[in-house]
Amino acid sequence: xxxxxxxxxxxxxxxxxxxxxxxxxxxxxxxxxxxxxxxxxxxxxxxxxxxxxxxxxxxxxxxxxxxxxxxxxxxxxxxxxxxxxxxxxxxxxxxxxxxxxxxxxxxxxxxxxxxxxxxxxxxxxxxxxxxxxxxxxxxxxxxxxxxxxxxxxxxxxxxxxxxxxxxxxxxxxxxxxxxxxxxxxxxxxxxxxxxxxxxxxxxxxxxxxxxxxxxxxxxxxxxxxxxxxxxxxxxxxxxxxxxxxxxxxxxxxxxxxxxxxxxxxxxxxxxxxxxxxxxxxxxxxxxxxxxxxxxxxxxxxxxxxxxxxxxxxxxxxxxxxxxxxxxxxxxxxxxxxxxxxxxxxxxxxxxxxxxxxxxxxxxxxxxxxxxxxxxxxxxxxxxxxxxxxxxxxxxxxxxxxxxxxxxxxxxxxxxxxxxxxxxxxxxxxxxxxxxxxxxxxxxxxxxxxxxxxxxxxxxxxxxxxxxxxxxxxxxxxxxxxxxxxxxxxxxxxxxxxxxxxxxxxxxxxxxxxxxxxxxxxxxxxxxxxxxxxxxxxxxxxxxxxxxxxxxxxxxxxxxxxxxxxxxxxxxxxxxxxxxxxxxxxxxxxxxxxxxxxxxxxxxxxxxxxxxxxxxxxxxxxxxxxxxxxxxxxxxxxxxxxxxx
Numbered sequence: 001x002x003x004x005x006x007x008x009x010x011x012x013x014x015x016x017x018x019x020x021x022x023x024x025x026x027x028x029x030x031x032x033x034x035x036x037x038x039x040x041x042x043x044x045x046x047x048x049x050x051x052x053x054x055x056x057x058x059x060x061x062x063x064x065x066x067x068x069x070x071x072x073x074x075x076x077x078x079x080x081x082x083x084x085x086x087x088x089x090x091x092x093x094x095x096x097x098x099x100x101x102x103x104x105x106x107x108x109x110x111x112x113x114x115x116x117x118x119x120x121x122x123x124x125x126x127x128x129x130x131x132x133x134x135x136x137x138x139x140x141x142x143x144x145x146x147x148x149x150x151x152x153x154x155x156x157x158x159x160x161x162x163x164x165x166x167x168x169x170x171x172x173x174x175x176x177x178x179x180x181x182x183x184x185x186x187x188x189x190x191x192x193x194x195x196x197x198x199x200x201x202x203x204x205x206x207x208x209x210x211x212x213x214x215x216x217x218x219x220x221x222x223x224x225x226x227x228x229x230x231x232x233x234x235x236x237x238x239x240x241x242x243x244x245x246x247x248x249x250x251x252x253x254x255x256x257x258x259x260x261x262x263x264x265x266x267x268x269x270x271x272x273x274x275x276x277x278x279x280x281x282x283x284x285x286x287x288x289x290x291x292x293x294x295x296x297x298x299x300x301x302x303x304x305x306x307x308x309x310x311x312x313x314x315x316x317x318x319x320x321x322x323x324x325x326x327x328x329x330x331x332x333x334x335x336x337x338x339x340x341x342x343x344x345x346x347x348x349x350x351x352x353x354x355x356x357x358x359x360x361x362x363x364x365x366x367x368x369x370x371x372x373x374x375x376x377x378x379x380x381x382x383x384x385x386x387x388x389x390x391x392x393x394x395x396x397x398x399x400x401x402x403x404x405x406x407x408x409x410x411x412x413x414x415x416x417x418x419x420x421x422x423x424x425x426x427x428x429x430x431x432x433x434x435x436x437x438x439x440x441x442x443x444x445x446x447x448x449x450x451x452x453x454x455x456x457x458x459x460x461x462x463x464x465x466x467x468x469x470x471x472x473x474x475x476x477x478x479x480x481x482x483x484x485x486x487x488x489x490x491x492x493x494x495x496x497x498x499x500x501x502x503x504x505x506x507x508x509x510x511x512x513x514x515x516x517x518x519x520x521x522x523x524x525x526x527x528x529x530x531x532x533x534x535x536x537x538x539x540x541x542x543x544x545x546x547x548x549x550x551x552x553x554x555x556x557x558x559x560x561x562x563x564x565x566x567x568x569x570x571x572x573x574x575x576x577x578x579x580x581x582x583x584x585x586x587x588x589x590x591x592x593x594x595x596x597x598x599x600x601x602x603x604x605x606x607x608x609x610x611x612x613x614x615x616x617x618x619x620x621x622x623x624x625x626x627x628x629x630x631x632x633x634x635x636x637x638x639x640x641x642x643x644x
Contacts, residue, residue: 051185052198058165060090061174061330065166068201069099070181073155079200080188081140081181083149083165088175088374089426091168094149095132095139099160110135128169137161141168146378150189163201172427175374213329214314221252221297222306225509229259229294229468230313230333240283241332242320243269243313245295247276250307253298254278261290273298273305279321293333336471339368339404342478342497343459343515348487349437353447354576357412358457359439362515365478366432368470372401374428389420403430404470407505409460409512410441447575449643450582451526454493459515462505472499472511481517490519530567530584534591537563538632541598545625550606550617557599564592583643590635598628 058066070079083092110131117127132139137153144150147168155161163181167173181200182188219228235241245254253273258266258280270278278295293313297305313332314320342365349359377383387395396403408415415438423431444456463470479497495517502512537560544556568588575582581589601624608617 052183052200053185053188053193053196054181054198054200055195056179056181056201057177059176060092060165060167065164067204068163069204070161070163070201073159073161075155075157077183078152078154079181079183080186081151081179082144082188082191083177083179084144084191085147085376086176086178088371089173089376090175090177091147091171091173091376092149092177093139093141093166093168094151095164096137096153097162098137099162144191147376148191152189174371212316213332214312214317214320214325214327215332216327217311218308220308227294227296229292232291232293232332233334235284235288235291237284237286239315240281241315242281242318243293244279244320244323245277245309245311246323248308248310251305252276252307252309253305254309255296255298256280257294257296258282259292259294281321336468337368337370339366339470339472340475341366341461341472341513342475344478344480344482345515345517346482348485348490351487351490353574356442356445356576357439358442359437360459361437362459363435364461365475366404367475368404369427369429370401371428372399373424373430375426377426383426385424387422389417392422402465402469405464406461407464408438408440409462409505410458412439412441447578447582448580450575450584451521451523452583454518454520457517457519461513462502463510464506466506466508466510467501470511472513474499479515489522491522492517492519494518534567538591541595542629545628550602550609553602554599554606557595557602561595561599564588564595583639586639587636590639594631594635
């Protein structure tokens with residue numbers, strides 16, 4: 001029976017077609033990943049005339065699936081199939097073909113025919129089902145519950161047939177599957193049939209290299225980072241892990257260790273650290289999860305060896321131990337998940353110079369993709385799932401899924417979250433949104449040029465997981481500074497984002513995202529409230545030099561001295577107790593010293609007057625009338641030059 005069900009999702013064509021070029025993930029792409037073996041005399045494992053049910057499972061990636069041989073079918077025998085996804089966002093597809101053509105030739109024919117139809121102007125949504133019906137005996141997509149596939153097939157002739165399980169080629173889906181195959185067992189179409197222990201379909205393994213994967217990794221070990229680790233993907237019983245590591249620079253003596261989920265060492269290579277290479281192999285007796293391969297710098301040529309390394313990890317491929325193989329198949333380790341991160345600073349709630357901190361209201365957005373978060377849309381008949389803060393934390397805790405949790409490294413006190421939401425797409429893409437307010441330390445303040453200073457402010461976000469789990473990258477086009485920050489004293493002149501590696505928040509190197517901005521003061525306040533009054537005071541002090549009453553001049557200059565002391569206390573209340581002088585400090589100290597000298601000078605002139613030496617006093621005073629302003633101008637010029 002041929003099904004006419006072949007739904008295509010809108011918005012997916014731009015990922016599948018480029019002009020008239022068809023991506024190889026089309027229907028026969030699910031067969032092209034493996035060359036079918038000729039079935040070598042497999043005997044029927046079920047009794048003739050009796051119903052039999054077999055349950056199979058496996059993994060379907062975006063560019064490949066599983067191929068089975070249905071050996072020695074008899075004409076008129078009816079087979080029933082039920083295919084469902086059990087993890088990820090898998091939208092499973094089932095296809096049946098005879099073995100008249102090799103898989104590679106059949107795939108090429110399919111590709112050519114689809115391209116031919118598209119070139120002739122046929123809509124791809126129409127062309128693909130037409131070619132599938134033309135080349136295959138039967139297929140189905142969604143005849144079961146939700147996205148499950150259900151198919152009934154009657155063998156038209158005696159012989160072997162091919163059964164392929166793949167993901168729907170109209171969108172990118174992946175995940176584990178459960179396949180029920182029944183002979184004369186229509187109950188299979190319900191998806192609830194119980195396996196009878198019979199063998200109906202046999203996995204094709206010979207040319208597909210099923211279970212064979214080789215991955216190459218590189219890195220650097222230093223005195224600061226003496227080890228790193230890689231978490232293996234789930235391993236099946238009977239799989240053999242082959243590990244080869246070699247130093248590619250420096251005096252590195254690598255030690256490789258296989259550890260279980262509890263950190264217990266299972267197998268090691270070069271454990272004494274005497275060689276520049278290390279290797280081992282280990283066969284798993286049972287299915288395991290979260291095993292790690294550690295590579296560590298050892299000690300043959302000193303306390304710590306350093307250098308670059310090359311690490312080969314292989315499943316079921318002994319040639320890995322030679323170090324002379326190339327990567328193939330799926331990845332062996334889970335690998336670090338890249339996390340795009342950005343920040344919008346929307347308000348500055350205050351800058352406390354004395355406490356050296358500032359308050360902000362900001363929005364942080366993180367985007368990442370984790371297959372563990374994937375789900376099938378038919379579960380909820382939705383294209384995305386939304387979680388609040390507590391709901392998401394509970395969800396990942398129940399599923400034992402790590403997510404890129406973070407901390408504000410320079411945060412003081414609590415971070416007050418105003419809004420928090422996580423949106424997850426069927427393919428495991430996640431977006432974390434949080435709007436928060438926090439008080440942040442600003443240890444980079446430098447007040448030497450106060451009040452004409454320019455200050456650096458930073459919001460530093462540290463991942464709580466080592467770089468082996470999550471690695472930050474910049475979320476381009478998101479980070480920005482708001483147009484109305486609500487801060488009157490400071491003007492933000494520029495901002496930038498930075499990504500680097502730190503060990504400050506944890507003992508392991510972690511990714512750090514820094515949002516930095518530069519701000520300058522509105523100097524009009526200081527000009528109108530400080531510098532202009534000081535200038536007026538100095539001018540008044542200078543005018544008194546034209547008085548001949550030296551006693552009055554002493555009174556005025558002494559009053560000015562008190563005013564400058566008051567100004568000094570006013571400025572000191574705005575700044576912390578610094579270990580250095582600011583520009584304003586030097587200006588006030590200079591005026592303070594000069595005014596003090598003026599008081600002393602006027603007292604001396606008064607004493608000369610009392611002693612009857614009025615002519616000497618007047619002669620000296622004649623020059624100081626002009627020396628006084630010149631001393632101030634010269635002092636301010638020197639101070640300005642020194643600080644700028």
